[in-house]
Amino acid sequence: MATLTDRLDHLLGQKTADALAEVFDISTVQDLLRHYPHRYATRGTGLVDQRPEEGAHLTVVARVSKTDLRAMRSGRGFLLKATLVPDQKDAADQQSIDATFFNGQKVKHLVRTGTRAMFSGKVKYFNNKPELTHPSYLLLPEPGEEDIVSGSIRGAGELAGMARSAQDGSGVDMSVFERSLIPLYPATRDVESWTLMRCMRQVLDQLDDVEDPLPESVRREHGLIGLDEALRLVHLPETQEEVVRARERLRFDEAAALQLVLAQRRHTAEGRVAPACPPKPHGIAAAFDAMLPFTLTDGQQAVAEEISADLTRPHPMNRLLQGEVGSGKTIVALRAMLQVVDSGHQCALLAPTEVLAAQHARSIRQMLGNLGTAGELDAAGNATRVTLLTGSMPVAARRTALLEAVTGDAGIVIGTHALIQDGVEFFNLGMVVVDEQHRFGVEQRDALRGRAREGLSPHLLVMTATPIPRTIAMTVLGDLETSTLRELPRGRSPIVSRVVSASEKPAWVDRAWERIREEVAQGRQAYVVCSRIGEGDEEGPDAKEQNTVAALALFDELRFGALSSLEVGLLHGRLPSDEKDAVMKDFTAGRIDVLVCTTVVEVGVDVPNATVMVLQDADRFGVSQLHQLRGRVGRGGHQGLCILITEMSPQSPAYQRLTAVAGTNDGFELAQLDLAQRREGDVLGAAQSGSLSTLRLLSLLDHEDVIEAAREFAQKVVTADPELTAHPGLASMVTAALAIDKIEFLEKS
Structure with missing residues (x-):
């Protein structure tokens, strides 16, 4: 018998185990069973349950009811049009779908009336009727026949390999094609779908009952089936309803694994020590407020108060400030930096490009006036200095900027990636502001955090003008508290x-x-x-x-x-x-x-x-x-x-x-449109620090309710058991379902 933690070489043989490890990074039973089918072929009562989209991939086990060989209009070759009907002869619903083959003369002796086969291809519409255009096919034996495939290869396209493997005995047990639903897996040329199908059945036949890491009360609250049942049903379902129930449970696992990691991050951050920076009634921040030529919007004022309260505490702020283009994020961030400067600490502002870093330096100096010219003749009594540090600065200017940072003369240091390179030191770093956070990976932000004095973690404010859908804020950026600016400054007209x-x-x-x-x-x-x-x-x-x-x-x-x-x-x-x-x-x-x-x-x-x-x-x-x-x-x-x-x-x-x-002009509406069009696979994209490749069933677009429920569950668990020592099943699920060191942050397309 087998357990989820068993290695696969003992169950499947060294050659197969090595291939799975190399291609999919699958090495244990749990890794394998969480490689879910991405679709199912059907041989049920209806070939097409609903009108499929143009270009959708459809896989069916069907019987050919009639064929029609006709010359192509070009006069070169023949088309074979086959009408496919449900494989079950007693099916009440005899809905059919046509399949067209461009090499009609070649396939007419294989795809003929009465043939039983799996057909797989993309849907196109002709005369408002769906049709499979030149699909792959695999001829199947009649139910109960022992002789599966003999003689020449009886398959074509992506299914030809399955026919070959069936002939040499290395392929899947063909009796699987007598099931109502046939699982098809994400596969490659080296590890094909039928190889995975065979491995799944082999492992499931030996699998012990799986102990469920989710408490029964949680399963009952959310209407979830047990993990053992879900893992078996997702790979060998009899009905679409079983597929739905299995995926609901396994989807919650993915959401819970992600949220547990993020909850642990938040807990760790709360345990760090940061410099407490309470507001000073007569400091540089108060002087700056007094000289502002305009009144902050209600939204700016509310967010500023949230940030000010965070900075007052002796634990590091970890906050995301998102807002519309032009909503005034920079002025809010500057007021926060001045509150930190009032407490005797420095601030670093990290920008993604030199153009933007220089722009920030100019605009902040302009806004501060004589409050930002410490050391100069016209400087105010409580002034600080704003220093720019970029990678392409002349040697002398760079040396001066580095000196101002390390001596503490500069209260605000603005730069690009140059700020997190070796050789850049701060006298007393108290706060890090990251502009356009999606341009930076988590390691880069952590490297800048590490520039603080030993034993302290600087406060972190992350800004973005790319509004983030709520589901992404709860997942990809779930270790940050979120503040949002929606209104534009007074007097600004919509574009x-x-x-x-x-x-x-x-x-x-x-x-x-x-x-x-x-x-x-x-x-x-x-x-x-x-x-x-x-x-x-x-x-x-x-x-x-x-x-x-x-x-x-x-x-x-x-x-x-x-x-x-x-x-x-x-x-x-x-x-x-x-x-x-x-x-x-x-x-x-x-x-x-x-x-x-x-x-x-x-x-x-x-x-x-x-x-x-x-x-x-x-x-x-x-x-x-x-x-x-x-x-x-x-x-x-x-x-x-x-x-x-x-x-x-x-x-x-x-x-x-x-x-x-x-x-x-609503950036939040457009962000949702962007997510809908690109889907989260592209949003999460190529990794800055890895990838969320393990999110196979969870959609950041469609499953907000699942994400929210998992977040509440994870927070309760981690609050009571931060290291999950009393929840070994959850700890194992986290390790298996999510590469902890590869959590992706939102990346720009």
């Missing part, structure tokens, strides 16, 4: 967005350049954003093949053509740091009318006088990225306009996506 089809309305593109000239004539400025820099330098997949416009080419085209009467500047990631900084200074000062650029201006760049943005090849950008980019305009008192130019047809999904973006 107007328009989609322009360059292929169908070329005159409208000309009108976009005319619109820029009109705005500049009124003293305003504009951005023109491209998806790539130049030929051979793509900033998106297949950009050149998609015939997209390069920034270098458009810069020359505009300054010598439609915008020749204006001052046109160029900004992109390949420019040297000092040139980028000079261009941004000129644009900020109004010496440049139109800035042709790439996405280096995506976040944080604040030029209140800019009112128009033209996004060339807008379909090349993601939903969140489009929202971020257009947030660069309309930041002053004038109406912002964003023009989305695309070569895509108005009937294309890409054009419809642009229309959806243009139809709302």
